[in-house]
Amino acid sequence: MVEISRPRIEVKRNLMQILVRTAPQKTKVVEGGRGVGKSTVIADEMSEVAHALRRSTNFLQGRTYQQILTRTLPSTILSLETLGYKNGIHYTIGQKPIWKKYDYPYEPPLDWGKTIAWYTGAVWTMLSQDVSSRGLNTCSGVADEFCELDPVKFQAETLATLRSGKRYFENNPKWLSQMYVSSIPRTQEGKHIYTFEQEALTNPNDVFYLRAPSAINKDNLPADWFKMQRRIMSKYEYDIEIENIRPRAVGGGFYPAFNESLLCYDAFNNDFLRGLVDNTNGYDKTSFEKLDCREVYDVMLDTELDIALDYGKFCCIVTGQENFLNEFRFLSSITPDAPGEMIEVLVQRWCDYYRPHRNRRVVYWYDQTATGKDGRSPKTYADIVQEVLIKNGWDVDAQYFGAAPEHHDKYKFWAIAMRNDHPGLPIFLYNRSKCKYLIESINNSPAKEGKFGPEKVKTEERKTKIDQRYTTHQGDAMDMIGYFKYSARIEASQALWLPARSIR
Incomplete structure (x- = not known):
C-alpha cells in the first residue's frame, strides 16, 4: 500500500x-x-x-x-x-x-x-x-x-x-x-x-x-x-x-405572537439522505443539489397540499398541509433562483420538488392580486399557476376570494392563531429549514397604526434593488392560506370580530 x-x-x-x-x-x-x-x-x-x-x-x-x-x-x-x-x-x-x-x-x-x-x-x-x-x-x-x-x-x-x-x-x-x-x-x-x-x-x-x-x-x-x-x-x-453589525431588536411587528422556538421544527428524513451517501462510493455533493420532498418527513404524501403565492416582479410560493393530528404545517416557501424569474418557472420548480407526492390534489388559495398580469403574457397569474400545475398532473382546487382581507383583520387573526390555543383552529407549525425565508418575512414584517388598526409596513417591497426574499412577500402568501382557510372558524362571540368567509 x-x-x-x-x-x-x-x-x-x-x-x-x-x-x-x-x-x-x-x-x-x-x-x-x-x-x-x-x-x-x-x-x-x-x-x-x-x-x-x-x-x-x-x-x-x-x-x-x-x-x-x-x-x-x-x-x-x-x-x-x-x-x-x-x-x-x-x-x-x-x-x-x-x-x-x-x-x-x-x-x-x-x-x-x-x-x-x-x-x-x-x-x-x-x-x-x-x-x-x-x-x-x-x-x-x-x-x-x-x-x-x-x-x-x-x-x-x-x-x-x-x-x-x-x-x-x-x-x-x-x-x-x-x-x-x-x-x-x-x-x-x-x-x-x-x-x-x-x-x-x-x-x-x-x-x-x-x-x-x-x-x-x-x-x-x-x-x-x-x-x-x-x-x-x-x-x-x-x-x-456583510458588515457583521448586530441588528437592533424590533418589537411590535405584524406577527407579535410568533415564537420561533415554539412554532418551528426540523424534519429532515435522515434515512433518505443517508441513502444518498452511498457506503461504496462515498459522499458526492451533486447528489444533494436537486433534492425533492422525500428529503423531509413532515410531508404526508397521501394528503392534499395547500398553496398560495405572492405576485409581481417578485413571486414566491408558500405550501402548507393539515394533518390528522390537527396541525397545519407550513412545509416550504419557494423563492426565485434569480431576479425576474418568470412565474411559470417558479411553479415548475414547485412541481419538481413535490413530484413524489402521491395525492395529486392541491388547493390553490388566491385573491384579486392573482388576476393581474406581468406584461410578458396575456394570461393572468392565476391562469399560469393552474396551467403549470395541471400540466404536471395536479388536480387543482382553485379557491378565489376576491378582494384581499384588510390588514387589521389578518393581524387580529394571527394574533390568535399563532398562540396555538384556540379550540377551533389547528396548531400552526413551521418547517425551520424549508421555510427559512418565510420565517425571515414573519420576523421582519413591521407594523404601523392605521385608520382601522395595525397595518403591515410594505415599503421595502417597492425597493427593487434589495433582496426581496427578506421582505414581506412570503408573509402575504402565508396570510392567504391561513386567513382564507381558517378565519371563519373563530366564533363571532369572541372579543375578536372577523368577517365571515366560507371555507371548504
Whole structure:
C-alpha cells in the first residue's frame, strides 16, 4: 500500500484566519459575515487536529444532518483542497477507509456512514440535533452555524461527549479543543452564542471570541462582490450579512405572537439522505443539489397540499398541509433562483420538488392580486399557476376570494392563531429549514397604526434593488392560506370580530 504523506503547499490566509489559527485557547468562536472565510477556519482546524491527535475521535456538529451534507461539507471540501487534501485520498466521507489497520481510531465508530475519516486515523462523526448523539466519546469538536443550534441539546448531548483520549492526548494542546463558527444570530434563540463572548472577557485564557466583517476577506472575493451585495440587499441586511453589525431588536411587528422556538421544527428524513451517501462510493455533493420532498418527513404524501403565492416582479410560493393530528404545517416557501424569474418557472420548480407526492390534489388559495398580469403574457397569474400545475398532473382546487382581507383583520387573526390555543383552529407549525425565508418575512414584517388598526409596513417591497426574499412577500402568501382557510372558524362571540368567509 502506498504511504500517504501530508501535502506541502503555500497557502494564504486573511487576518481573521491567522488570528484564529494561532490563538492558544481551547475554545475558539468566530462570528463572521458572509464570505469571511469560516469554511477555511473549519478546514484548518480539521487539518491540525488530524495530525496533532492521530487516531482520535472528534465531532462535526450541525443543527441537521441535511445542513452538514448540503452546506457545511461542500465549502469545507473546497477549503481542504486549498490545503492540498483530496477527498478519497487524504480522507473519506461516509465510508470505511482503506488505511492500514493501525491507522484506525483508538475507538473506531460502529457506523462509518456518518464519518469523515482521515489517513492519520483521526475521524470526525457528523452529529445533528435531529438525531441523538448520546453514547459517543470524542477528543475535540467543530460546530458550523453555531447560532442555529439548540444550546440545551448541545450542552447535554454534544459537549458531554468530550471525554475521550486522556490516556493518549492529555498533554496535547488540541485535546478537548472546540471550534465554533457562526453568522450573526437572527433570532432570540440564537443569541446563546453571546455567552461565549462574555466568557472570553472573564476567562481570556480559555475562550477566544472573534468578530469579523466580510471585508477582512476582500482579497479572496471577486472585485465587484461588495458592490453586487449592496445592490441586492437592503441596508439593514447588508449591515448584518456583510458588515457583521448586530441588528437592533424590533418589537411590535405584524406577527407579535410568533415564537420561533415554539412554532418551528426540523424534519429532515435522515434515512433518505443517508441513502444518498452511498457506503461504496462515498459522499458526492451533486447528489444533494436537486433534492425533492422525500428529503423531509413532515410531508404526508397521501394528503392534499395547500398553496398560495405572492405576485409581481417578485413571486414566491408558500405550501402548507393539515394533518390528522390537527396541525397545519407550513412545509416550504419557494423563492426565485434569480431576479425576474418568470412565474411559470417558479411553479415548475414547485412541481419538481413535490413530484413524489402521491395525492395529486392541491388547493390553490388566491385573491384579486392573482388576476393581474406581468406584461410578458396575456394570461393572468392565476391562469399560469393552474396551467403549470395541471400540466404536471395536479388536480387543482382553485379557491378565489376576491378582494384581499384588510390588514387589521389578518393581524387580529394571527394574533390568535399563532398562540396555538384556540379550540377551533389547528396548531400552526413551521418547517425551520424549508421555510427559512418565510420565517425571515414573519420576523421582519413591521407594523404601523392605521385608520382601522395595525397595518403591515410594505415599503421595502417597492425597493427593487434589495433582496426581496427578506421582505414581506412570503408573509402575504402565508396570510392567504391561513386567513382564507381558517378565519371563519373563530366564533363571532369572541372579543375578536372577523368577517365571515366560507371555507371548504
